[in-house]
Amino acid sequence: xxxxxxxxVIDLNKCIGCQTCTVACKTQWTNRNGREYMYWNxxxxxxxxxxxxxxxxxxGGFDTAGDLQPGIIPNLETDYGVPWDxxxxxxxxxxxxxxxxxxxxxxNWDEDEGAGVFPQDNYFFYLPRICNHCTNPGCxxxxxxxxxxxxxxxxxxxxxxxxxxxxxxCIAGCPYKKxxxxxxxxxxxxxxLCFPRIEQGxxxxxxQQCVGRTRFVGFLDDKDSQVYKLVHEYKVALGLRTDYxxxxxxxxxxxxxxxxxxxxxxxxxxxxxRLPIGELEKLFGENVHHAIRTLRSEMKKRQETxxxxxxxxxxxxxxxxxxxxxxxxxxxxxxxxxxxxxAPVDTRYIAGKYTKESHTLYFTEDRxxxxxxxxx
Amino acid sequence: xxRVITALLAVCLTIAASVASEAAITAVRVGSDIKRxxxxxxxxxxxxxxxxxxxxxxxxxxxxxxxxxxxxENSVIRARAAAIYNGRDIAFMVRWPDDxxxxxxxxxxxxxPDGFAIMFAMDYSNPYKLPYIxxxxxxxxxxxxxxxxxxxxxxxxxxxxxxxxxxxxxxxxFGKSLLRFDKRVKxxxxxxxxxxxxxxxxxxxxxxxxxxxxxxxxxxxxxxxWTGTLSCPMSDDYVNLHAGxxxxxxxxxxxxxxxxxxxxxxxxxxxxxxxxxxxxxxLINALDERSPGNPSVGKVxxxxxxxxxxxxxxxxxxxxxxxxxxxxxxxxxxxxxxxxSLVDPSAVVVPGHNRNAHxxxxxxxxxxxxxxxxxTDYSKLDEKTINDIVAYLQTLKAKxx
Numbered sequence: 001x002x003x004x005x006x007x008x009v010i011d012l013n014k015c016i017g018c019q020t021c022t023v024a025c026k027t028q029w030t031n032r033n034g035r036e037y038m039y040w041n042x043x044x045x046x047x048x049x050x051x052x053x054x055x056x057x058x059x060g061g062f063d064t065a066g067d068l069q070p071g072i073i074p075n076l077e078t079d080y081g082v083p084w085d086x087x088x089x090x091x092x093x094x095x096x097x098x099x100x101x102x103x104x105x106x107x108n109w110d111e112d113e114g115a116g117v118f119p120q121d122n123y124f125f126y127l128p129r130i131c132n133h134c135t136n137p138g139c140x141x142x143x144x145x146x147x148x149x150x151x152x153x154x155x156x157x158x159x160x161x162x163x164x165x166x167x168x169x170c171i172a173g174c175p176y177k178k179x180x181x182x183x184x185x186x187x188x189x190x191x192x193l194c195f196p197r198i199e200q201g202x203x204x205x206x207x208q209q210c211v212g213r214t215r216f217v218g219f220l221d222d223k224d225s226q227v228y229k230l231v232h233e234y235k236v237a238l239g240l241r242t243d244y245x246x247x248x249x250x251x252x253x254x255x256x257x258x259x260x261x262x263x264x265x266x267x268x269x270x271x272x273x274r275l276p277i278g279e280l281e282k283l284f285g286e287n288v289h290h291a292i293r294t295l296r297s298e299m300k301k302r303q304e305t306x307x308x309x310x311x312x313x314x315x316x317x318x319x320x321x322x323x324x325x326x327x328x329x330x331x332x333x334x335x336x337x338x339x340x341x342x343a344p345v346d347t348r349y350i351a352g353k354y355t356k357e358s359h360t361l362y363f364t365e366d367r368x369x370x371x372x373x374x375x376x
Numbered sequence: 377x378x379r380v381i382t383a384l385l386a387v388c389l390t391i392a393a394s395v396a397s398e399a400a401i402t403a404v405r406v407g408s409d410i411k412r413x414x415x416x417x418x419x420x421x422x423x424x425x426x427x428x429x430x431x432x433x434x435x436x437x438x439x440x441x442x443x444x445x446x447x448x449e450n451s452v453i454r455a456r457a458a459a460i461y462n463g464r465d466i467a468f469m470v471r472w473p474d475d476x477x478x479x480x481x482x483x484x485x486x487x488x489p490d491g492f493a494i495m496f497a498m499d500y501s502n503p504y505k506l507p508y509i510x511x512x513x514x515x516x517x518x519x520x521x522x523x524x525x526x527x528x529x530x531x532x533x534x535x536x537x538x539x540x541x542x543x544x545x546x547x548x549x550f551g552k553s554l555l556r557f558d559k560r561v562k563x564x565x566x567x568x569x570x571x572x573x574x575x576x577x578x579x580x581x582x583x584x585x586x587x588x589x590x591x592x593x594x595x596x597x598x599x600x601x602w603t604g605t606l607s608c609p610m611s612d613d614y615v616n617l618h619a620g621x622x623x624x625x626x627x628x629x630x631x632x633x634x635x636x637x638x639x640x641x642x643x644x645x646x647x648x649x650x651x652x653x654x655x656x657x658x659l660i661n662a663l664d665e666r667s668p669g670n671p672s673v674g675k676v677x678x679x680x681x682x683x684x685x686x687x688x689x690x691x692x693x694x695x696x697x698x699x700x701x702x703x704x705x706x707x708x709x710x711x712x713x714x715x716x717s718l719v720d721p722s723a724v725v726v727p728g729h730n731r732n733a734h735x736x737x738x739x740x741x742x743x744x745x746x747x748x749x750x751x752t753d754y755s756k757l758d759e760k761t762i763n764d765i766v767a768y769l770q771t772l773k774a775k776x777x
Contacts, residue, residue, distance in 0.1 A: 031543050033561070034482070059441060067697065068733040070441040076485045085545055089554075141733040142439050144638050146579045163582070167637040168485075172440045173733075181485045186526065 001135055004329075005155035006193060008207065009216040009230045009237040010128055011253040011314055013295075017043050017111070017126035021206035021215075025130075028194070028205045034184025036083040037076060040191035041206045042107050046127040047115040047279065051107040052079040052177050060138045061175030061244030068141050071172035073181070081105030116274065121261040123274035127283075128214070130206060131178040131191035132240065132248030133157045139190070142173025147188075153333050154219070155249065156193045164188055175244035199334075201327030213316040218324040220249070225324040226313050227251075234298075234310050236291045238284040253314065254280050254288050256295045397664035399621055399649030399656070401426050403459035403466065410460060413467045415596040415603040420469055423458035430455055430472065430628055430641035431707030432774055434691060435510060435700040436728045443634035451777040452707070453628060453641045459648050466617055467607040468494055470626055477597050478631025480526040480569075488631040489569070491524030491595070492604040495625040496615045497645070498574075503662035504712040505723075506623055506645050511575040513724040514747060518575055519614045521606050523593035524629065526569035528562065540564055574614060577727030578637070588613050602628070620656025621649045623663060625708075644708040665711040667766035674768025677761050686739075686751065689772065697734035699751065700726045707773030714766045719755035722748045 025041035044050045052058070052074035059071030076082055083106070084099040091097060114124025133150075137157050140148040147163035148170060150156070159170075159179070166186035170179050179190040194204035198217075202208065207215035218225030220232070230237040230253065237251035258275035260268045280288045294310070302308035316322050402424045413419060432450035455472035470492055480489035497507050498517045507516035540561050549557050570593045575581035591608040610617040627642040629635035647660040683689060686699035693703075705714060716723050725740045725747040740747045754762070 031546050033543065036543060060439075066735040067737075068439055068729075070439045070444065072441050073486060076483075080485070088545075089550065136732065141730045143730065144436075144438070144578055145581060146730075162585075165637060169439055169638075183480075183485055183487075184482045186480065 002150055002152050002155035004153060005135065005220045005249055006133065006198065007218065007220045007227045007231065007249045007251060008130070008193075008204075009227050009251045009253065011212075011214045011216075012125055012127070012255045013253060013257065013314075014212045014214040015043070015126045015128055016212050017045070018211060019043055019108075020209050020211050021128060022107075024205040024209035025191075029192070034182035035180075035189065037080045038180040038182075038189065039107055040178075040180075041128065041130045043126050043128040044108065045111050045114060045124050046283070047124065048110045048113060050127075050129075053105065054079075055177040056175075056241065058172075058177055059175070060142075060173045060177070061241075061246055062136070062138065062141075063245065066245070068138060068173055069175075071138075071175070073168050073171045074177060076183075078105065081107070081109065119262055119266070120264070121274055123258055123276075125255045125258075125275070127240075127252075128206075129176065129178065129240070130204075130250060131157065131193070132176055132246065132250045133191075133193055134249060135247035136245065138173040138175055138244070138246050139170035139179045139188075140173075142169040143167075144169060151195075153330075154195075154198070156195050156198075157190070158192055158195070159188050159190060161185075161187050161189075175241065175246060176248075198325055199327075199330045201325050201330075203323040203325065207323065213319055213322060216316075216322045219326060219329075222324055222326065226322060227324075229309075229313060234294055235287065236294050236310065238287055238291055240283055242285055252284060253295070254284050254291055256292050256299075397647075397660050399660045400428060400646035400663070401457055401459050401624070401648045403461050403648050403650050405650070405652050406460045406462050408462065410462055410465050410467045410607055412592050413460070413605060413607045414592075414594045415469065415605050417605075419460060420458065423460050423469065425456045425458045425469075428455050428457045428470075428626060428643050428646060429453070429707065429776075430626060430643050431704045433510075433638060433640050433642055434703045434774075435705075435726065436638060437701070438638045439733070440634065440639075443639055446633040447635075447639055450633075450641070450774065452774050454776060455626065455628065457626060457646075459624075461610060461617075461650060464610060465607055466610050467605060468624070469603065469605045470494070470628070471601055471603045472628050473601045474597075474628075474630060474632075475600055476630075476632040478525065480524065480631065482527055486634075488634050488636050489524040489526050489629065490597075490602055490631045490635070491522065491569075491629045492602070493520050493522040493627045494606050495520045495627070496617065497623050498615055500619075500623050500659065503623065503659040505716070506710065506713070508577065508713070508724045508726065509625060509642065509644055509708045510726065511573075511578045511581055513577050513727065516576065516724070519589075520573045520575060520581070521591050521593060521608060522569075522571045522573065523595050523604055523606070524569045525595055525597075525631070528565035579727045579730075584614075619650065619659075620653040621647045621659045622656075623659060624648045642708055645710055662712060663710055667711050667715070667763050667770055669760065669763030669765070669767035671764070671768040671771045674761075674764035674766070677757075677765050678768055681754065681757070681765075691774075697729065698737040698739050700728060700739075702769060702772055704773050706770040709769075711766060711770060714769050715762065717751075718757075718762055718765060719753065721751035721753055722746075725749050 021041050022043055030038045030040055039051055042051045059069050061069055063069055074080060082101050084101045084103050087098050114122055116122035133156055145163055145165055147160050164187040168181050170188050171181060179188050182189050203217045207217050216226045218227035220228060222228055231251050237253050239248040239251055258273050261272040261274055263269050298308045298310040302311040404423050406419055406422055430453040453472055455470055457470045459468050474490055478490045481487045496519045500506060507513055507518045512518035547557055572584045572589050572591055573581045589612050593606045596603050623645040625643050625645050627640045629640045645663050647663045649656055688701035691703040738750060740749050
């Protein structure tokens with residue numbers, strides 16, 4: 001466990017599935033060679049196949065005894081889908097508009113399909129997913145090379161690309177399949193919780209761009225943070241599939257409200273609800289009952305008295321109130337480290353015990369000097 | 377009676393030591409430059425080829441379900457190996473059968489390359505305390521040269537050229553300038569997946585990237601077999617191979633079986649005799665040593681002493697996570713290593729799984745920064761039993777197909 005832990009809370013009652021977070025992440029990080037198929041942030045329709053296809057059935061994570069479970073590495077063609085593009089150039093010369101590969105699968109292939117029979121009892125909700133920056137990461141435990149590390153200072157889980165040799169055991173070990181293999185560089189890559197932004201006091205791109213104001217970001221030990229209040233005080237934000245044993249640090253306010261079902265004649269069935277509680281239990285565990293009770297009672301309280309701190313929090317009147325990133329903390333960390341930024345490489349291996357200086361010193365030495373050396 | 381046995385044993389050991397064993401590979405001295413020797417160099421005609429056996433890595437079970445299935449029934453690979461040297465450089469050739477060519481592609485998430493590696497011990501002055509065969513051990517580092525069959529791929533580290541990592545469709549370029557962009561990206565792609573590492577155990581393996589070592593490795597596939605060659609200096613910042621005989625180990629990967637780190641076939645430490653030196657017998661004998669014990673008595677002793685409580689003895693045993701699995705220990709460990717592990721379990725603590733992967737099974741504790749094995753110290757056993765156990769463990773290895 002790290003000294004501190006950054007966490008995200010995503011309010012599923014407010015997520016409209018607009019994919020702005022997905023686009024924010026993609027344009028920020030995954031538009032480069034080999035990353036085209038990666039969605040460090042994706043929003044999938046639940047129930048649905050998700051991304052990669054049926055990720056919940058691909059193994060990884062820990063059993064109750066604490067043993068890492070074997071897993072399966074998804075395939076680009078069938079499980080993720082080969083990303084396609086169009087021949088814009090050809091259009092200039094009168095060609096026809098064609099995709100470069102026949103699209104057969106991709107993220108959100110089954111968007112908005114959900115489950116049930118329309119119009120009687122069909123239902124779905126959106127499930128935005130990023131790396132959970134787990135307290136007990138399956139990917140980290142699976143790596144035989146110590147190429148994955150969890151930052152002591154904020155619990156962000158990173159791949160040390162310098163050490164990674166592309167074995168892909170991490171992908172088998174992650175039960176959320178939120179670590180991806182970049183075939184162009186033969187290394188694994190994943191959500192970095194936008195650490196370069198966070199260190200400057202800016203929220204991750206996905207959270208900043210969220211038009212529904214669904215995402216809260218802060219330190220779990222910061223009692224003034226919304227994250228703390230939602231997770232520990234009101235206990236309305238719950239980890240996803242905590243039964244995998246990785247102790248995820250992205251929490252979800254479960255969807256509480258769904259419309260009533262219709263009978264065969266199209267009449268409302270009073271008291272019915274489309275969203276089966278069993279599905280929520282599967283995703284968020286037993287505590288989902290308590291969370292839903294709290295949310296409902298606070299909603300009622302708000303309706304009756306006009307007062308509810310929880311409702312005010314979840315409404316998020318000011319977007320900036322959703323983030324408590326404590327830039328001063330990162331400044332202090334940097335100062336304690338002698339003015340250096342937090343290294344995106346595992347400092348245990350900056351230079352191997354027997355290797356001499358390596359280019360990874362770039363992250364720890366005086367930057368100006370080093371940049372000069374690089375330009376030489 | 378006991379004294380008689382001890383005396384007899386002493387005699388046996390003396391005889392064993394006085395009869396020089398054959399080196400696994402005899403390196404032939406050549407006059408010409410071998411710095412850039414390759415698989416098709418004529419100089420290999422002068423080399424003496426020997427058979428070497430490569431055993432499946434079963435010490436640790438990896439967590440890839442599909443790959444574990446493909447590798448469950450792995451047998452021994454018989455390879456041919458030779459060495460040549462000229463006093464300044466030394467070169468190795470290894471030729472191993474493989475029915476399929478597997479080349480790692482830049483457009484697949486599930487393609488794995490064939491390849492080979494050659495490992496040297498940084499310190500082999502005491503051949504009874506060589507580094508652990510699984511890429512060295514704490515305080516006993518090794519240097520590893522790795523060559524894999526990988527299509528050109530793009531290496532961003534070291535270049536820091538973020539612009540060239542951009543998706544071509546997201547550049548502002550069109551037509552000819554876009555083609556120029558593609559060419560530049562291709563040029564930046566490294567075409568040769570050759571790596572050198574320093575390692576004190578698999579987890580700690582660190583690539584040498586500062587140019588402080590030199591090596592030249594080549595790989596070629598012909599007639600259902602791969603031929604790999606490696607040339608490197610006999611002495612550099614990391615190793616000194618000027619000796620009568622040196623310990624060398626080989627490993628090969630099969631991409632068709634999703635082979636990669638941890639899923640490979642490897643030899644034990646093999647002695648390479650440098651032909652113009654009269655020395656090196658001690659190392660050759662040490663690597664060739666067989667325990668004087670009785671394997672079938674040893675098998676009983678292993679059962680009595682409860683070794684299977686923590687170690688998987690045969691591959692059919694229940695999987696466990698605590699001790700390293702021993703099903704191929706006789707294939708790739710030396711007699712001295714097995715003996716040392718019995719009587720001084722903390723001398724080498726196998727750098728196995730991340731401890732967190734099986735948190736209920738801690739195979740070592742850390743005391744004052746030093747790893748202390750949780751295994752019982754079996755130096756309490758009498759010498760005969762130890763010999764028997766070692767003799768039995770030396771028989772544990774996969775068979776040839």
